Amino acid sequence: RRVHGIQKIQMMRRLFTRTVKPFVRMIGIDYSKREFGKRPPLMKLGITTPTVYRNMSPAELYELAVDPSTNWTNDPLGRPAQISSTGCLVAYSSDRTGRSPKERRIVLDDKTRTTVNWGDINIPMNPENYRVNWARTIDYLNMLKRLYVVDGFAGWDPKWRKKVRIITELPYHALFMRNMLVVPKPEEMREFDSGFDLTILNAGMFRGDPLNKGVTQKTSVAINFTDNTMCILGTLYAGEMKKGLFGVMNYLMPLQGQLSMHASANEGDDGDVSLFFGLSGTGKTTLSADPRRKLIGDDEHVWTDDGVFNIEGGCYAKCCFLSRDKEPQIYDALKFGAVLENIKFFDNNERVVNYDDISITENTRASYPLSFIPGAKMPAVGDHPKNIIFLTCDAYGVLPPVSRLTPEQTMYQFISGYTAKVAGTEVGIKEPVPSFSACFGEAFIPLHPYKYAKLLAEKIKKHNTRVWFVNTGWSGAAYPKGKRMSLKITRAIIDAIHNGSLDKVQFKNFDVFNMQIPTECAGVEPEVLDPMNTWESKDEFKKTIRKLAMGYTKNFQRYAKDTGEEVIKAGPKIQILPFTQLTEI
Numbered sequence: 001r002r003v004h005g006i007q008k009i010q011m012m013r014r015l016f017t018r019t020v021k022p023f024v025r026m027i028g029i030d031y032s033k034r035e036f037g038k039r040p041p042l043m044k045l046g047i048t049t050p051t052v053y054r055n056m057s058p059a060e061l062y063e064l065a066v067d068p069s070t071n072w073t074n075d076p077l078g079r080p081a082q083i084s085s086t087g088c089l090v091a092y093s094s095d096r097t098g099r100s101p102k103e104r105r106i107v108l109d110d111k112t113r114t115t116v117n118w119g120d121i122n123i124p125m126n127p128e129n130y131r132v133n134w135a136r137t138i139d140y141l142n143m144l145k146r147l148y149v150v151d152g153f154a155g156w157d158p159k160w161r162k163k164v165r166i167i168t169e170l171p172y173h174a175l176f177m178r179n180m181l182v183v184p185k186p187e188e189m190r191e192f193d194s195g196f197d198l199t200i201l202n203a204g205m206f207r208g209d210p211l212n213k214g215v216t217q218k219t220s221v222a223i224n225f226t227d228n229t230m231c232i233l234g235t236l237y238a239g240e241m242k243k244g245l246f247g248v249m250n251y252l253m254p255l256q257g258q259l260s261m262h263a264s265a266n267e268g269d270d271g272d273v274s275l276f277f278g279l280s281g282t283g284k285t286t287l288s289a290d291p292r293r294k295l296i297g298d299d300e301h302v303w304t305d306d307g308v309f310n311i312e313g314g315c316y317a318k319c320c321f322l323s324r325d326k327e328p329q330i331y332d333a334l335k336f337g338a339v340l341e342n343i344k345f346f347d348n349n350e351r352v353v354n355y356d357d358i359s360i361t362e363n364t365r366a367s368y369p370l371s372f373i374p375g376a377k378m379p380a381v382g383d384h385p386k387n388i389i390f391l392t393c394d395a396y397g398v399l400p401p402v403s404r405l406t407p408e409q410t411m412y413q414f415i416s417g418y419t420a421k422v423a424g425t426e427v428g429i430k431e432p433v434p435s436f437s438a439c440f441g442e443a444f445i446p447l448h449p450y451k452y453a454k455l456l457a458e459k460i461k462k463h464n465t466r467v468w469f470v471n472t473g474w475s476g477a478a479y480p481k482g483k484r485m486s487l488k489i490t491r492a493i494i495d496a497i498h499n500g501s502l503d504k505v506q507f508k509n510f511d512v513f514n515m516q517i518p519t520e521c522a523g524v525e526p527e528v529l530d531p532m533n534t535w536e537s538k539d540e541f542k543k544t545i546r547k548l549a550m551g552y553t554k555n556f557q558r559y560a561k562d563t564g565e566e567v568i569k570a571g572p573k574i575q576i577l578p579f580t581q582l583t584e585i
Contacts, residue, residue, distance in 0.1 A: 042149075045199070046138045047167070051146040058175060058337045061148075062089055065171040070146060081172055085352045087336030088366070090343060091172035096235040097342050097361035099243060100219045101443050103208075103234075105130075107224040115255070117448040125214035125222055130231075132212045133222050137231040140206040141169065148174035151192050152181025154245055156380045157309035160258060160302060162197035164245060173202055176238040176339050179314035179367045180245075198248055200241055201231045208233040225251055225446075238341065239365065242316055243444055246300050249311055251446040259303040259455040262441030264288035265296040265310070265382060268498060273308055273382040275301070277440040278391030279419045283472045285317060286487075287391070287494055289329050294377040297370065303385070303459055310380035315373070319343065319366045322355040329373050330366070338368035384463040387497050390440070394473035395420035395432035397482040398545040400531050401475070401524065402493045403515035404507060405467040407460055408570035411453040413469060414439055415559055415567070416552060420473065432479050434551035438559070450563045468497055469515060476534040478544055492523030512545050513572045549574050 042052060053064065064070045065081040079092045106116055108124035116122050125133075141147060148168050155161030166177045184191070208220030218234035221244060230244050246262075253260040264276045266288050273296070278284035285298055297310030298317065317330050319340065324331040334340065334353075343364050344357040358364060370376050390413055392399065405413060417437040436442075438449035445452060460467060472490050474482035496502035507516040510530070520526055527533040535541040549572035560568055 042147075042167070045167075045201075046142075047147070048142050049144055049147045052149055053146065053171075053174070054149040055151055055178075056148070056171075056174065058178070061171045061175040061178070064148075065089055065091070065175070070171070082351060084334075084340060084343075084345070085350055086334055088334050088338045088340045088353075089172060089175060090340045090351075090353075091170075091238075092342055092360075093236040093238065096219065096237045098237060098363045099239055099443075100217075100221065100235055100237075103215075103217055103219045103221055104244075104247075104443075105214050105220070105222040106446060107222065107226065109226050111226045112446075116251075116446045121442055122446050123214075127224075129212050129214045130222050130224055133208065133215070133220055133233065134201070134224075134229070134231050136209060136212075137201045137203045137206070137233060140203045141167070141201065144169055150174050150177045150181065151189070151196075152178070152183055152313065153188075154181065154198070154249060155302065155309055155311050156182055156313075157302075157304065157306070159306070160253070160256075160304055160309065162249070162252070163192055163195070165192070165196045165199045166202065166241060167200070168202040168241075169205060170202075170236070172339060173204070173236075173238055173241070175337075176367050177241055179337070179339065179369050180242050180312050180316065182313040197228055197252075198245065199229050200244065201229070202241060203231070203233055204236040204240075206233055223247065238339070238367070239316065242312075246311065247444045247446060249300070249302065250444055250452075253302050254447055254451050254455060257455070258305070259452060259459060260311070261301050261303060261452075261456075262299070262439065262444060263301055264298045265301050265308055265385075266290055266293040267296055267377055267382050268293050271383055272386040272498070273384065274387045274389060274498065275303075275308070275385045276389050276391060277414070279393075279417065279435070279437055279440055280318075282391035282393045282419055283487075283490065284391055285330075286327060287389075287490065289327065289373070290494075291329070291375070293498075294375050295329075295370070295373050296377045296380050296382050303456075307384050308382045310370070312370070313380075314367060314369045316365060316367050319355055319364050320358055320362050322366075332374075333368045333372035334366055335368075335372070338366055338372065341365040341367075384459070385465050388460070388465055388467045389494070389497065390414070390467065390469045392469070392471055392473065393419045394471045394548075395479040396434075396544050396548045397474035397476060397478045397535075398531055398541060398548055399469075399471040399473070399513070400510055400515070400517045401471050401485060401489060401529060402497075402502070402521070403469045403510060403513075403517045405469055405515060406570065407457045407467075408566050409515060410460060410467045411450075411457050411564075411567045412556070412570040414453045414456055415449045415563065416556060416571075417442065418552065420479075434548060434555070436551075436555040448562055449559055450567075453563075453567070466497075466503060468502075470494070475528065475531060477536075477540075489524050489528065493521060495523070496521050512549050512574070514570075546574055548572075 082090045105125035107130045150166040153161040207218040208215040220233045223230045250260045276284045276288045298315045300311040342360045346352045346354045417440045421433045421435050439452045476482040506519045510517045
């Protein structure tokens with residue numbers, strides 16, 4: 001009976017070798033990358049899922065993503081992954097089409113108790129409750145037939161990069177993170193044998209437990225800096241992995257004396273590097289994608305003792321109303337290997353993407369490797385920045401198109417992170433509302449903003465970096481009466497910054513904010529450079545600029561306690577008015 005059993009097993013092995021393996025090779029899947037059974041690397045985490053696809057190529061992930069037997073969806077409309085007419089993998093993130101910042105938690109323990117800036121952004125979770133989340137995630141992943149693993153680096157600089165492992169249930173998520181991480185060379189894979197600096201478990205199809213303290217909805221995104229782990233429940237939005245990783249880098253890098261930044265970067269022919277900081281709608285992506293300069297990266301960077309490096313291996317761009325005329329580099333990058341999220345087609349047969357259709361969400365997104373951008377800097381590292389450009393979209397119409405900042409003003413504006421929301425951007429907004437996000441990315445910074453601002457000021461002084469404050473918003477009056485600053489004017493200003501001509505003209509003081517504004521700039525009418533000249537009513541201008549200055553001052557009160565006096569003094573100076581005029585403001 002025993003001999004018969006052994007013969008039966010041998011026969012099944014021969015049958016598998018002759019039928020299944022050739023079929024797998026025929027459809028393009030590298031059999032050697034499939035890990036069957038209880039693999040030791042995942043067993044350490046308690047994961048016993050029988051089939052694991054590790055570090056698959058884009059072609060293999062495409063096949064798995066569109067195969068109904070390997071990719072099921074909980075999308076309310078049952079939308080499967082598809083392939084667009086240009087070769088993109090099109091996927092849908094169900095009801096979560098953006099990040100869930102209110103559901104983000106950081107484990108509060110001895111390591112983070114005094115380092116994390118706790119509050120409405122960085123919300124604490126007890127270690128015990130995190131373990132419940134972690135166990136829930138592991139239990140769910142063990143119920144699945146297959147998992148996808150992606151190993152990669154966060155960062156292009158070998159000296160500072162971090163080793164990251166992603167474990168997810170969807171091939172679309174695996175391709176997304178393969179794009180967003182730096183893909184290791186074959187000889188670099190040995191570095192991962194010693195372990196990982198961060199492990200992310202993504203169980204987005206499984207709901208979080210609201211009975212677990214710290215979990216308030218089905219979505220839960222929790223980070224443990226002591227264990228170097230992160231787990232995601234209840235959301236399929238791929239951006240949670242990208243920004244979760246960015247949050248980890250924003251914790252680790254400053255504690256090592258290196259400045260992590262929510263900024264884009266490009267490089268000129270002479271090796272001069274520029275950084276662009278700015279919130280959504282300020283033009284950060286558009287202005288940094290300059291065909292005359294090499295793109296280092298579009299979103300996340302670190303300024304080290306050696307220079308600047310991109311954290312990411314790819315780009316994650318908005319594609320709402322995308323066109324080749326407006327953004328040709330991004331438009332042409334959307335080809336085989338790219339991922340499109342939550343878009344719609346003109347026709348389901350031809351599958352030509354309709355970028356103007358935002359019926360699913362305005363936050364339609366595209367993920368693609370950095371190498372898809374013509375002339376991108378590879379590897380994505382650069383020298384110390386020659387220029388830093390803070391971008392704001394001032395809907396009040398009172399800030400100058402460009403001004404030069406002192407190191408103290410740089411820290412003040414950096415901590416403030418100002419732009420403005422206008423009517424239509426959110427429900428209930430009928431007039432401009434100031435919006436402040438510390439370090440131009442408050443949702444992703446675990447430490448106190450002053451920590452990042454101090455590092456920035458130190459590096460600016462050390463490397464003699466010029467800092468410019470550029471307004472891409474309104475001029476002549478507040479929104480909607482005023483006019484949006486033309487892209488032609490803004491590009492002329494950026495060109496003058498890059499070629500050094502703007503640094504050679506005369507400057508004058510701009511009252512209230514006390515910034516230095518140029519009296520001339522090539523390609524820009526002189527009267528436009530001083531915003532007061534563009535307003536018909538000077539009294540209305542003075543009233544409006546005071547209103548914005550008061551918004552700045554009120555916002556900065558949140559950080560004043562832990563910020564140096566010289567930085568506080570670098571803020572706007574508000575003239576005391578009679579009570580009757582103050583009530584009008």
